[in-house]
Amino acid sequence: MQSTEDSFYTTTARLIQQQKRLIARMEEAFNSPDANKMISVRGQLITQTIQIEGFLKRQYPNSQKLCNSQGNFSDFSSLPIQFNESRAQIYCSLFASSQELFKLRPIIDRLLSRRGEITLVRELPLVSGERQLDPVLPIAPVVRPNLNKPAIPLDNREPNLTTPPLAIIGRTQKTAIANYVPPMQPAIAVPIEALNHLQTATQFLQTAPGAFPSQQQAFTALNRLNDRTNSPEQKIYANFLELPNTGMVKVLPNSAYHRQPNTVQNRLEANINGYPFSLGIETKGSFVPSLPLQVVGENFQLVPENIDYGFIVDVGDLALEKLDGKLAVLNQSTRDFFLNYQPPKELESLQIDKRRFVTGKNQNWNQPQVILTGAKAQLNRTYLVRSLQFQLPDIILNNQPITRRNSRAKQQLSQVPSSDIIIAFRPVRSHLDGSYTILWRVLNQLPAPQIEDLEKYVQ
Template identity: 55%
Template structure:
């Protein structure tokens, strides 16, 4: 009964709290309306119009983000913000002139009513036209919100000033408020943490990747949980009609910015979003300039090694699988020339307090910290490196058979069963230390799909002999050096390819 009685207040509650949660730069409607009530002057007009135009641009960016987000609360918020913004703009227009259709009709030859000059009239009409254009999105956003409700729980919102739910046990239950700053709870919230199904032994305490995650080529293997099928992430594409409306409104608002007084500035929310994304995952713009002298050397590069969690989807959260991932937006540096789709890369990540190459398939690598040796002093013979390490990196021979590659990979991950005469165990990871240099030998392979999907019998091998010969590979010795660390655990990395060894010839 309570919700029925106050149902007429619910849309206002939705929009106001959406505006407060996801649009910090929005002024409260009461304070803004109070400002708009002041007698209009030229300075007042441009100040108020500047605020409204910027708010409309920000709203367009948030709607664009909500269109491709599976979060129901984000869609719910922009729907409310659209209503609030439309009312605020409408109030401003009415205070400036009460005959908007006449004022903005280009075919009307009557003199301009009121005291708006030509520039103010153009701004006035652009705000009006953009607001009416955005208002077309209201029924579409309602429809899209209902679709988001298929992915996550859309709760009834409490009243705008909060309310207590009736409870037979807790008479003084905490006040609930319609906050939309947290993502909606997805319906599929039972994802198990498969990384905890195989705890490392004490000897494996330095492991980065559990051996259970290594592929077994050509055979069906047991899964960590029997009959478990991970949830399929939604694929969400923004409707073209909505994007057209947003582009039209943005074009109106952008074109009229030249009518404001000189020195008036507007921020591009999309550029801000891009800059924040680059700040979170990419290099700072000045870093390539700082190391320009080193980067002029052949086969060198710079990139940012991120914590491995940056590439993983948190459990029980929704992602739009159509959107590029972090590794797609900021790809790992390529180490050689692409040949037939095979492109060796430096997939260096930070796992805990260690550097580790996240090798795929049957790829494997090993690395050693050689101390504070400048990258410029290293050569293809590793003369600046201690003799035992140098000999091992230069003389190590990979297996010749495909089935032996996963076994060899486990040796470097676990440190077990290493049959070479070394004073130290060679691992696939090393403790991350700033201004230290690391020597890496990386072996990468491109396997045909037929090997990844099934086990071939001797009879079938003759039928697929051409595909079996398509195993491409690379064997590269390189060095990298972290030159800057950040509070999020990432490092700015300089790297250099030292030696490209003959590609391993693998037989099936």
């Protein structure tokens, strides 16, 4: 039978972890335009505050008297007989964090009213048998709120357009719908006062672990389940990751980077960290080569912008450690193509080559297989990538004229930062969301390609 003291440490460890999860959910809800997420954290805040207050009162009836505003007990000599110093510190840390989070309730209510300007806010039924009709059409079928699903946008008349064709630099292109301007997505910034409350509550929780006795394993075990910094893959492949020009990254599905039609997205968080991921190679100026890799359907796919392009080949079950800059372990045809392919020096020819790799058409590479920008995603396989990237100046991307005041632009046209890199990567784990954890290694950095005819594309 569990002792009273062990029960105290086990329960407080669980409550502290619940507080940490609630803080993470609040951060997500504050940054999201989804009203359902805000309703969810508001309900969780109330129920969790009641749960913690009930537990604390059973331990000591006057939490305010025992603990000060900094989450510490006021006076060791005034501790109740059933408390020791460590239990009092844990007790007060939990009390202070709960009080700090509860200060967010009016802020959540205010933010929820603003979410109501973006998405439909449905009141939750009080009992399971309550009927809730559509607020606009009384004869509409009964709709029960489901907080697990995103809230319905108030403006859902956005057309479902197909994926646009490859952009062509230097010429105008037709759009799917003439003069169509997509709806502006909301810019949602978390209020500073909310961030301060979350930070303070987190600091209170951080003082609790040191007060747990060494023999108490409940907190350590629960904390380990929520530790995202030390993944198993990082420990398994630690020796490989110590090699130069190597790394590990999670490659997400293409859907993670594109908003679905008639959904709402916070445009301040439109860019997902990690894509494209930097290769950490030094180049001239501020240009940093990266690898724009995504999972599209069942394939690993390069999705570069502007005139950047590349190609991928599955080279089989080869260890990354066996590959080097000379690619000696590959068959001669693949090795020669990766090492000897010469990118054109004209803008139009570069874009033609890019379309050849994307479509697989009109290829005259003298290869036994079609070379593409993607390959089927599989574990226990190694993939070789050659990636070419160019940092085009704005006068080319925006078709701007060169004036006397903008004479510096001529120099930019003749010194476009670029890179030509051969990388190998190997997926080591697949995830339920369709993403893959991969190991990558830069094998070779070829001479930076140059474009010699940019001036003729300027007005």
